Amino acid sequence: MASADGLATTTQDDEDDERTKNAHYAMATLGLPKPLVTRTLKKLSKVYGNDLWELLENGNYELLADQVFENQEKMQGRARIVTSSASDVQEEEGPSSNVQSDKELGHLESSVQPPLLGENSVKHPGVPQTHGSLPLAAIGEAPPKQSGVSAGKVFRKLVASDVSCPKKQLGSSTTLKKEKPVKRQLESMVADLRAQKEKLVKTEHGPTVMQPHTQKEKLVKRQVETVVTELHATAEELQQKQWDQGNGQFLDISLDLSRGNEAYPIRVVNESNSKSLPPSFFYISKSEVHQDAHVNSSLTRIGDDHCCPSCKDNCLTADFPCACARETGGEFAYTHDGCLADRYLAKVYKAGTSYRKHFCESGYHCPEERHKNEENPSKCKGHPVRDFIKECWIKCGCSKFCGNRVVQRGISRHLEVFWTSEGKGWGIRTLEDLPAGAFVFEYVGEILTNNEMYERNLALQKKGNGVHTYPVLLDGDWGSEANLKDEEALCLDATYFGNVARFLNHRCHDANMIDMPVEIESPDHHYYHVAFFTNRVVKAMEELTWDYNIDFEDVDHPIPAFTCLCASQFCRGRKPSRELQCRSEGNGTKRREMLQ
Numbered sequence: 359m360a361s362a363d364g365l366a367t368t369t370q371d372d373e374d375d376e377r378t379k380n381a382h383y384a385m386a387t388l389g390l391p392k393p394l395v396t397r398t399l400k401k402l403s404k405v406y407g408n409d410l411w412e413l414l415e416n417g418n419y420e421l422l423a424d425q426v427f428e429n430q431e432k433m434q435g436r437a438r439i440v441t442s443s444a445s446d447v448q449e450e451e452g453p454s455s456n457v458q459s460d461k462e463l464g465h466l467e468s469s470v471q472p473p474l475l476g477e478n479s480v481k482h483p484g485v486p487q488t489h490g491s492l493p494l495a496a497i498g499e500a501p502p503k504q505s506g507v508s509a510g511k512v513f514r515k516l517v518a519s520d521v522s523c524p525k526k527q528l529g530s531s532t533t534l535k536k537e538k539p540v541k542r543q544l545e546s547m548v549a550d551l552r553a554q555k556e557k558l559v560k561t562e563h564g565p566t567v568m569q570p571h572t573q574k575e576k577l578v579k580r581q582v583e584t585v586v587t588e589l590h591a592t593a594e595e596l597q598q599k600q601w602d603q604g605n606g607q608f609l610d611i612s613l614d615l616s617r618g619n620e621a622y623p624i625r626v627v628n629e630s631n632s633k634s635l636p637p638s639f640f641y642i643s644k645s646e647v648h649q650d651a652h653v654n655s656s657l658t659r660i661g662d663d664h665c666c667p668s669c670k671d672n673c674l675t676a677d678f679p680c681a682c683a684r685e686t687g688g689e690f691a692y693t694h695d696g697c698l699a700d701r702y703l704a705k706v707y708k709a710g711t712s713y714r715k716h717f718c719e720s721g722y723h724c725p726e727e728r729h730k731n732e733e734n735p736s737k738c739k740g741h742p743v744r745d746f747i748k749e750c751w752i753k754c755g756c757s758k759f760c761g762n763r764v765v766q767r768g769i770s771r772h773l774e775v776f777w778t779s780e781g782k783g784w785g786i787r788t789l790e791d792l793p794a795g796a797f798v799f800e801y802v803g804e805i806l807t808n809n810e811m812y813e814r815n816l817a818l819q820k821k822g823n824g825v826h827t828y829p830v831l832l833d834g835d836w837g838s839e840a841n842l843k844d845e846e847a848l849c850l851d852a853t854y855f856g857n858v859a860r861f862l863n864h865r866c867h868d869a870n871m872i873d874m875p876v877e878i879e880s881p882d883h884h885y886y887h888v889a890f891f892t893n894r895v896v897k898a899m900e901e902l903t904w905d906y907n908i909d910f911e912d913v914d915h916p917i918p919a920f921t922c923l924c925a926s927q928f929c930r931g932r933k934p935s936r937e938l939q940c941r942s943e944g945n946g947t948k949r950r951e952m953l954q
């Protein structure tokens with residue numbers, strides 16, 4: 359059968375026709391024009407006659423590629439014979455060349471590496487570990503990079519093995535079996551690539567596969583580019599497919615801790631220890647009730663005095679402050695550029711760690727004390743009296759972009775979770791300069807009753823596996839009600855379900871973040887949002903920190919405080935007292951309990 363390109367004179371049967379197609383395919387992957395390939399094949403067939411196919415196929419079409427390149431150069435009037443090496447190619451093309459290096463291939467490997475579930479979760483000394491048994495869990499560790507493999511080596515290997523049958527060996531998306539699970543498809547692609555690289559290293563020390571010269575290096579370069587482009591496209595396609603199937607587990611968490619839950623991806627980086635991975639947890643962007651907590655946000659509870667139905671667009675630009683500003687003394691808490699107003703910053707800063715405290719009448723009435731010892735509760739240790747911000751909400755007439763809706767719009771800053779060099783475990787840093795008063799994130803977690811939290815802590819302590827919780831008390835308004843029922847005395851725990859805020863580290867006194875209680879849909883203040891704002895300008899790459907207000911000398915607390923590594927000149931907890939280190943029982947109260 360004659361081929362469509364007129365090579366019928368040199369190919370007499372179906373086998374030759376198939377061979378012609380293969381040759382065209384191999385050259386097409388190098389971006390070589392079909393007419394030129396046809397012409398070159400004709401010329402070669404005149405020279406080599408019946409031996410042509412054997413020569414071409416045994417040499418992975420190198421001969422053909424050489425000739426086509428040569429013809430191409432001749433046609434362009436700049437034929438030349440060069441005998442440079444792979445590195446020369448890069449030199450020749452300059453540093454901006456888009457030659458795919460081994461490093462890039464390494465990156466590709468890690469970017470398509472599927473997350474390993476469970477087994478790779480690593481424990482960090484001195485950091486609460488709560489997640490070993492969680493199902494969603496662990497974040498995949500990037501595979502170890504193969505050292506000592508230069509770009510040139512990769513090129514040579516690929517030419518040696520791939521040109522002859524590119525589609526098959528490149529793991530192209532079109533050749534991947536549809537019924538194979540997505541994760542396995544990617545795994546086998548990565549395995550293919552690794553095998554190719556390993557073979558390359560061996561080849562490098564064996565007989566020379568090809569003579570290095572510029573045309574070949576160009577050929578290899580294009581080949582590598584094709585591989586990388588195909589793999590990228592396939593990885594994206596597969597990730598999208600997996601996502602569409604509703605299984606977010608597959609997303610590479612190191613590229614986005616939030617798994618698409620936030621407006622911007624939150625990268626996880628570890629510059630000092632490649633083996634450490636963030637602890638596993640379910641990423642949620644809104645707090646959820648665990649079980650017993652009573653969060654009343656029913657529409658009927660929101661009276662007219664708690665919303666602004668007649669407002670339009672932006673309440674901050676209205677002639678008079680609406681009902682939603684009443685809670686903040688008739689003035690909105692936010693500025694026109696979405697930051698916390700100076701007066702709040704000043705107030706919170708001045709209060710520092712010493713808020714005016716409300717003391718429950720007796721131990722029994724203190725939600726924190728009564729479940730510790732129902733028979734004989736200890737005296738209330740006091741709860742801070744906090745000012746609340748009230749945002750516009752569902753029953754307000756303003757738009758979603760009203761200036762009095764800041765926290766409810768979620769994270770709008772570029773953030774990164776990173777491994778701290780001081781030994782504090784993972785921390786959060788901003789990737790952009792932040793002005794003073796900028797809203798960064800809220801503390802999101804499970805909403806638990808204090809009793810549930812106590813039971814959870816107790817159960818974990820009994821297990822004795824060093825697992826700790828991440829609770830924050832919602833006691834900012836405990837002073838206004840004499841007898842809080844258990845289901846109304848709440849806290850947030852980000853141990854199993856949480857957002858990026860669970861990586862916020864402590865800094866004594868001069869931390870750059872402050873927390874504000876924000877009321878969005880629950881006017882009774884049993885539940886509220888704990889929103890974090892910067893208290894000064896924070897430069898890009900600075901770690902975000904919060905003064906947990908830990909009493910490092912609290913000898914009554916059941917769990918000793920960590921040795922503080924905040925490096926602040928005002929550090930209160932550099933050395934925990936011996937008593938604290940040795941004690942294993944007792945009780946105590948802190949405004950915020952980031953338990954250690």
Ligand SMILES: C[S@@+](CC[C@H](N)C(=O)[O-])C[C@H]1O[C@@H](n2cnc3c(N)ncnc32)[C@H](O)[C@@H]1O
Binds near residue numbers: 861865
């Ligand atoms: C809410 S977590 C913060 C995220 C944590 N670094 C991690 O890797 O998951 C609180 C824990 O971080 C560690 N930590 C936070 N601030 C610290 C500090 N200033 N010095 C030492 N450890 C700190 C303590 O282990 C503490 O129990």
